[in-house]
Structure formats: C-alpha cells, structure tokens
Amino acid sequence: MESSGSKFLWALPIFLLCSLTLFNNGVEASHKVYSHLQSLPAVNVREVHRTGYHFQPTQHWINGPMYYNGIYHLFYQYNPKGAVWGNIVWAHSVSKDLINWKRLDPAIYPSKPFDQYGCWSGSATILPGNKPIILYTGIIDKNNTQVQNYAVPANLSDPYLREWIKPDNNPLVVADESINKTAFRDPTTAWFGRDGHWRISLGGRRKHRGIAYLYRSRDFMHWVKAKHALHTAAGTGNWECPDFYPISVSSRNGLDTSAIGSDVKHVLKVSLDVTRYEYYTLGTYDTKRDRYIPDKDMIDGWNGLRYDYGNFYASKSFFDPSKNRRVLWGWANESDTTEIDVRKGWAGIQLIPRTIVLDPNGKQLIQWPVEELETLRGNLVKLSEKELVRGDLVEIKGITAAQADVEVSFSFDSLEKAEPFDPTWDRYDAQRLCGLKDSTVEGGLGPFGLVTLASEKLQEYTPVFFRVFKDQDRHLVLLCSDASRSTLADGTSKNGSAAYRPSFAGFVDVDLSEKKISLRSLIDHSVVESFGAGGKTCITSRVYPTLAIYDNAHLFVFNNGTEPVKIDSLNAWSMRKPVLMNR
Numbered sequence: 136m137e138s139s140g141s142k143f144l145w146a147l148p149i150f151l152l153c154s155l156t157l158f159n160n161g162v163e164a165s166h167k168v169y170s171h172l173q174s175l176p177a178v179n180v181r182e183v184h185r186t187g188y189h190f191q192p193t194q195h196w197i198n199g200p201m202y203y204n205g206i207y208h209l210f211y212q213y214n215p216k217g218a219v220w221g222n223i224v225w226a227h228s229v230s231k232d233l234i235n236w237k238r239l240d241p242a243i244y245p246s247k248p249f250d251q252y253g254c255w256s257g258s259a260t261i262l263p264g265n266k267p268i269i270l271y272t273g274i275i276d277k278n279n280t281q282v283q284n285y286a287v288p289a290n291l292s293d294p295y296l297r298e299w300i301k302p303d304n305n306p307l308v309v310a311d312e313s314i315n316k317t318a319f320r321d322p323t324t325a326w327f328g329r330d331g332h333w334r335i336s337l338g339g340r341r342k343h344r345g346i347a348y349l350y351r352s353r354d355f356m357h358w359v360k361a362k363h364a365l366h367t368a369a370g371t372g373n374w375e376c377p378d379f380y381p382i383s384v385s386s387r388n389g390l391d392t393s394a395i396g397s398d399v400k401h402v403l404k405v406s407l408d409v410t411r412y413e414y415y416t417l418g419t420y421d422t423k424r425d426r427y428i429p430d431k432d433m434i435d436g437w438n439g440l441r442y443d444y445g446n447f448y449a450s451k452s453f454f455d456p457s458k459n460r461r462v463l464w465g466w467a468n469e470s471d472t473t474e475i476d477v478r479k480g481w482a483g484i485q486l487i488p489r490t491i492v493l494d495p496n497g498k499q500l501i502q503w504p505v506e507e508l509e510t511l512r513g514n515l516v517k518l519s520e521k522e523l524v525r526g527d528l529v530e531i532k533g534i535t536a537a538q539a540d541v542e543v544s545f546s547f548d549s550l551e552k553a554e555p556f557d558p559t560w561d562r563y564d565a566q567r568l569c570g571l572k573d574s575t576v577e578g579g580l581g582p583f584g585l586v587t588l589a590s591e592k593l594q595e596y597t598p599v600f601f602r603v604f605k606d607q608d609r610h611l612v613l614l615c616s617d618a619s620r621s622t623l624a625d626g627t628s629k630n631g632s633a634a635y636r637p638s639f640a641g642f643v644d645v646d647l648s649e650k651k652i653s654l655r656s657l658i659d660h661s662v663v664e665s666f667g668a669g670g671k672t673c674i675t676s677r678v679y680p681t682l683a684i685y686d687n688a689h690l691f692v693f694n695n696g697t698e699p700v701k702i703d704s705l706n707a708w709s710m711r712k713p714v715l716m717n718r
C-alpha cells in the first residue's frame with residue numbers, strides 16, 4: 136500500500152457493469168455536501184484500517200460494473216480531489232478476474248453543458264454487434280437538475296475501453312412536467328422487449344412515493360416515457376439506483392437482463408435515499424402491461440428483504456456471460472466521521488462481488504462471494520468435531536486474523552432451549568433485538584458464532600453470531616454482526632473513530648430440522664462481511680479497532696448459550712493481497 140501524497144482522495148465506487156452505477160448521491164437529507172472539504176487533497180494516506188483484498192482506491196472516495204470481451208470494468212463515483220463526496224467523476228478500473236485491478240483514467244467527467252455540474256450513476260448495456268454503451272445521469276445546473284446522457288467507447292479495439300465519448304445529441308432523456316427533476320436519476324441497464332423496443336428504468340419520487348420510471352426506445356437514442364411507471368411504492372421516499380433483472384427459477388445460471396420466459400422471475404431492487412439502505416422484491420414482469428408485480432407474500436417497503444442488513448448501498452448487478460452468472464456488487468461507506476475520513480485520506484470500499492441465485496424455496500435470493508476470491512486463500516487452519524459448551528471461547532490461531540476468510544458449520548442436538556420470542560418485540564427490527572440480546576447476554580440456543588477483529592483480552596471485538604428463538608409453532612433465527620464493542624476509540628482520537636457502531640442484524644429463513652447452521656465471514660481490517668446459512672442472510676459491518684489491528688487481531692469461536700453447540704468443521708484461511716490492486 137502506498138502513501139503518496141498525491142491527488143486522489145475520495146471515491147465511491149460505482150458499479151458499472153452492466154449497469155453502472157450506483158451510488159449516486161443525491162441531495163437528500165442524508166447526503167451532506169462538505170463544500171469546504173470536497174477539494175481538500177489528502178496530505179498523506181493512513182494505512183491502518185485500509186483493506187487488504189477489498190477494492191478501494193489509493194485514496195479518496197469510491198462507488199459500478201460491466202463485462203466486455205474478457206475484461207471486467209468497474210466504474211465508480213469518485214472524487215479526485217478529496218475524501219468527502221463532491222467533484223464526482225466516473226473513475227474506471229479494469230480486471231480479468233474481479234480480484235486484481237488496474238486503475239485507468241476516469242471514463243466520464245464533467246465537460247459538456249449536459250453534465251457540467253456532475254456525472255452521477257448509471258449503467259452499461261451491451262448493444263447488438265457487441266457494442267457497449269453507458270447511460271448516466273448528468274447534472275446541468277446548480278439546482279441539481281438531472282438529465283440522462285450516454286457515452287460510448289472511442290475505440291472498440293482498445294481492450295480496456297479507456298476513452299469514452301459523450302456525443303452532442305445528449306441529453307437523451309429530460310424530465311417532463313410531471314417529474315421532479317432533482318430526483319430523476321440512475322438509469323438501469325436496458326432490456327430489450329419482443330416488440331423490438333429497448334426499455335430502461337430510472338429512480339425518483341412523487342411526494343413520499345418511490346418511483347421506478349419506465350422509458351422505451353426503438354433506436355436507443357429517442358426515448359419515450361411509458362404512461363405507467365415500471366413500479367412504485369407508497370411511503371418509501373426517493374428511489375435511487377434501481378436494479379431490475381430476471382432470475383432463473385430452476386437453475387443457478389444467471390440470465391441476460393433481457394431474458395424472459397416461464398422459467399423466470401424478476402427482481403426489483405431500490406436504494407432508499409432517506410435511510411441509505413436497500414430492499415428488493417421478487418415478482419413477475421408483466422410484459423403485456425409493461426409492469427412489474429411483486430409476488431403476493433413480498434413486503435414492498437421498509438421491512439422488505441435486503442441483500443445485506445449492514446453497511447451496503449448503491450448496489451448493482453450485471454450478467455457475466457463468461458461464467459454464466461449474475462454478479463451483485465455493493466458499496467460500503469465509512470462509519471467514522473467526515474473529519475476522520477479527511478485525515479485518513481480515503482473513504483468508501485467496494486464489497487466482494489457476490490453471485491446471486493434464487494433460493495430453491497422461491498422466496499428470497501442467495502448470495503455467495505465470487506469463486507475467484509478463493510485464489511487469495513493462503514495458510515489454512517482447520518478445526519472439527521469440537522464441542523462448545525456455555526461460556527466457551529476458543530481462539531483460532533495460526534492465521535492472519537485481520538485479513539481472513541472463515542467458514543464454519545455448527546450443529547446442536549436439540550432446539551428445546553431456544554428462548555421464547557417475546558410477542559412485543561418488533562419482528563422487523565432485528566437490529567434492535569440484537570442490541571437488546573447481544574453476545575454477552577446468555578441465551579438458550581445461542582448466542583454462538585465467531586468473534587472477529589478481537590483484541591487479546593476482548594477489549595475490542597466484533598462478534599458475528601446466531602441466536603435461536605421459539606415463536607409459537609416455528610423457530611426464528613437471528614444473525615447479528617455487532618459493532619458496538621468494535622473499538623475503544625471514542626470518535627475523537629486521532630487514529631480511529633466510532634461514529635456509527637450499530638448492532639446490525641437480520642433474521643435467517645432457514646430450516647433447522649437437521650439442527651445445523653453455517654456461517655462465513657470475510658474479515659479485512661476495517662470490514663467484516665458475513666454470510667449466514669449459505670448466503671441466505673448477509674451482513675456487512677465497518678469497524679475501526681485501535682488494538683485489534685494487524686498481528687494484534689485475534690479470531691475466536693464462542694458459545695454463550697446453555698445448549699452445547701458443536702463445530703462440525705471450521706476452515707480459516709489467511710487471505711493474501713491481490714498482486715495488482717488498483718495501481
């Protein structure tokens with residue numbers, strides 16, 4: 136890792152690939168503009184807490200993905216001048232394996248009347264004849280008026296597609312009278328209908344109703360707004376970064392964004408600007424009416440299904456034809472203060488790309504880190520057939536605990552001791568429940584799981600654990616990733632901060648009849664990405680330990696429940712750094 140005092144500071148990755156992007160940042164209440172900081176270059180770059188194998192720019196802020204002719208392209212929202220949001224361009228990095236990244240010059244930056252105040256998120260589409268095209272949101276005035284533009288590669292023979300051209304017939308889409316033009320952004324990857332028209336969706340709002348607008352075009356240049364939106368939902372506030380794609384019902388293969396048919400369901404994901412989290416529904420794309428209809432049992436709002444119950448926003452997915460998979464990519468912001476971001480000289484990381492498939496039960500998606508990540512696995516430590524009784528805390532030694540990949544499967548003999556689920560608890564507020572019943576609160580079946588980024592005496596630690604409740608006729612499984620004790624820093628110390636330390640949590644819709652459950656955590660200095668029950672429930676936490684850093688970080692397994700739990704198998708790997716990380 137370098138610490139040159141150079142010029143890049145803040146980046147928010149945008150995902151592009153098929154869609155590029157994401158991040159978006161609008162101007163909602165949650166998004167603060169620090170005009171005095173946004174062009175303040177990092178004097179030096181603080182290394183502690185920088186991730187080892189997650190994508191992050193050398194400095195500054197990152198935020199999008201596309202596969203084209205053997206190369207993955209990540210386009211991300213980036214501030215080339217400072218470690219806070221501002222001066223946004225489409226930075227560009229390329230990779231052959233989603234792990235090693237080479238940094239190129241920004242692909243799109245403000246330069247024309249149709250984007251002179253900003254180049255925000257969007258998506259890429261591969262047109263017939265193998266021609267990529269990017270649609271992105273341009274800001275045309277100081278009032279944040281948003282229009283949709285396109286850009287195409289200057290030279291299709293350049294394998295890296297370094298240079299992008301923004302033709303003069305931009306913008307392609309401007310808001311009509313019925314649309315709030317300051318909440319009109321983030322075009323999706325386009326899909327092609329049997330009627331020979333392309334379609335895109337765009338995020339927005341009408342009062343408190345979130346909207347995914349729908350536009351159609353025959354030639355990709357002239358777009359007409361459909362009479363009806365693709366979908367809307369009351370009370371959800373502004374929608375950003377909508378993502379709309381098909382998923383196979385019977386196979387684990389991913390599908391091209393235009394695929395339709397009887398074996399296909401659709402997913403609509405939106406990013407909620409108000410709270411900066413995302414939810415998705417599964418449903419049917421009615422191609423006759425050109426509308427998306429969520430399945431009956433889906434919650435279409437704040438309590439809906441989430442890709443990740445932690446620090447995960449502005450995600451985008453893309454179809455990767457080289458491996459026949461759909462890959463989801465999310466961005467995680469920092470959870471410390473803006474002042475600390477400025478001091479450390481960088482902010483924002485890309486999470487590890489995840490393959491997404493439909494759960495065989497048809498009720499949710501399942502996510503798993505892309506297989507390429509396994510090429511970074513180094514030294515392996517194993518444990519099996521180990522019983523953990525009430526109060527046990529066992530260290531897993533012999534790996535680099537600050538930079539690791541851990542897979543563990545637990546089993547138990549009985550569900551008898553599961554604690555009763557108090558009917559006054561909010562079934563949708565898992566985070567609050569995890570705060571109430573943290574890893575130190577003894578339970579029946581659970582809490583048990585991993586203790587990550589721990590200092591030797593547990594002055595600092597981030598536990599990731601399960602706790603099982605009994606609710607009338609069924610069991611409820613809670614997965615927590617609790618950052619509340621992750622750092623001793625009080626938010627003011629010079630080397631760490633703890634501005635935001637939530638007890639992130641989600642319920643896991645898993646069948647416990649075999650009395651087994653698994654957990655995988657990707658640990659990387661200031662991030663812990665966890666996948667419960669094979670990827671049914673995922674949680675990402677950003678944490679900033681002061682003691683549990685580098686070789687002073689430890690990894691444990693624990694059980695604080697009265698029911699003994701057995702580790703059937705545990706594999707923990709030290710993780711290497713990619714050879715090429717965005718240099």
Ligand SMILES: *[C@@H]1O[C@H](CO)[C@@H](O)[C@H](O)[C@H]1NC(C)=O
Pocket residue numbers: 276277278
């Ligand atoms: C921005 O909005 C203000 C207040 O509505 C208006 O007076 C001004 O003309 C607008 N500026 C531009 C460039 O549209």
Ligand SMILES: *[C@@H]1O[C@H](CO)[C@@H](O)[C@H](O)[C@H]1NC(C)=O
Pocket residue numbers: 290291292293294
């Ligand atoms: C296009 O890219 C190819 C491959 O990198 C290169 O050989 C060629 O000179 C480029 N053409 C132009 C006009 O830059």
Ligand SMILES: *[C@@H]1O[C@H](CO)[C@@H](O)[C@H](O)[C@H]1NC(C)=O
Pocket residue numbers: 162163315316317318340341342373
């Ligand atoms: C338009 O959207 C912006 C940004 O979300 C919001 O601040 C504003 O109140 C909206 N205007 C109306 C009339 O809803």
Ligand SMILES: *[C@@H]1O[C@H](CO)[C@@H](O)[C@H](O)[C@H]1NC(C)=O
Pocket residue numbers: 410411412445446447448468469470471635
């Ligand atoms: C980071 O994201 C979380 C939600 O994921 C949000 O609550 C928090 O305000 C964000 N922090 C910043 C500095 O944007």
Ligand SMILES: *[C@@H]1O[C@H](CO)[C@@H](O)[C@H](O)[C@H]1NC(C)=O
Pocket residue numbers: 526574575576577586593598693695
């Ligand atoms: C388990 O519970 C004990 C007693 O409350 C507590 O001291 C210990 O820190 C807990 N373990 C974890 C990993 O939280």
Ligand SMILES: *[C@@H]1O[C@H](CO)[C@@H](O)[C@H](O)[C@H]1NC(C)=O
Pocket residue numbers: 183628629630681682684
């Ligand atoms: C953090 O700062 C404190 C004093 O402010 C110092 O004692 C401690 O060693 C520092 N820790 C790291 C990891 O730099």
